[in-house]
Amino acid sequence: MLKNSQLILASSSPRRQQLIRSLNLPYTICVNDVDETLTEKLTPVEIVEVLSTKKAAAVFEKIQSKNKHGIIIGADTIVVKDEQIFGKPKDKNDAISMLLQLQGTKHEVYSGITCIDSDSGKRIVESQKTIVHMKSLQIEQIERYVNTGEPMDKAGAYAIQGLGATIVDSIEGSYFNVVGLSLSLLSDMLGEFGIEVI
Numbered sequence: 001m002l003k004n005s006q007l008i009l010a011s012s013s014p015r016r017q018q019l020i021r022s023l024n025l026p027y028t029i030c031v032n033d034v035d036e037t038l039t040e041k042l043t044p045v046e047i048v049e050v051l052s053t054k055k056a057a058a059v060f061e062k063i064q065s066k067n068k069h070g071i072i073i074g075a076d077t078i079v080v081k082d083e084q085i086f087g088k089p090k091d092k093n094d095a096i097s098m099l100l101q102l103q104g105t106k107h108e109v110y111s112g113i114t115c116i117d118s119d120s121g122k123r124i125v126e127s128q129k130t131i132v133h134m135k136s137l138q139i140e141q142i143e144r145y146v147n148t149g150e151p152m153d154k155a156g157a158y159a160i161q162g163l164g165a166t167i168v169d170s171i172e173g174s175y176f177n178v179v180g181l182s183l184s185l186l187s188d189m190l191g192e193f194g195i196e197v198i
């Protein structure tokens with residue numbers, strides 16, 4: 001067993017916390033607020049990789065003085081349609097506007113993952129893309145969905161793992177990447193730190 005087989009999830013997302021639990025490895029959650037504003041124009045891959053690294057690096061800094069050891073995991077998810085980036089909606093109107101643009105067509109979901117070893121500082125950054133085909137929706141359906149509250153803390157204003165499953169037609173690629181953390185990619189990355197999930 002490696003000394004650093006403890007995982008430290010740098011995320012307040014309940015979805016990511018639930019997903020990490022399913023790996024059956026010891027883990028803790030440690031979050032440090034980061035400013036997610038980006039000043040330069042970046043590609044979707046760069047955005048999710050930069051932001052996942054910011055989240056993991058903020059926790060790396062935080063635990064230096066705390067004698068805490070492990071592999072820190074940060075993640076970030078965005079939705080992209082015609083080069084337009086959708087993060088989490090600011091309010092209900094923003095959520096409605098996003099869903100109006102996403103309905104009846106396809107878009108991409110990018111999630112970045114950064115792993116940092118608290119002891120050596122070794123860092124691995126990866127990302128994945130999933131294509132999501134969304135059904136055509138009436139404005140009334142969109143309003144009813146937004147009124148459930150589910151879209152408000154989700155990139156692109158929907159949750160494929162919730163009621164949003166009923167408005168998704170099909171996907172190409174990893175489902176868990178859409179939910180915010182590809183367990184398949186993460187397990188490969190952990191392998192690079194000598195951690196075997198199975």
Ligand SMILES: Cc1cn([C@H]2C[C@H](O)[C@@H](COP(=O)(O)OP(=O)(O)OP(=O)(O)O)O2)c(=O)[nH]c1=O
Binds near residue numbers: 153155180
């Ligand atoms: C598209 C989609 C996104 N999401 C979520 C995943 C992410 O939690 C969220 C995008 O916001 P993020 O900024 O990636 O993450 P977060 O703020 O929720 O959590 P943290 O930064 O602390 O890790 O959208 C779903 O849960 N389901 C979906 O179908």
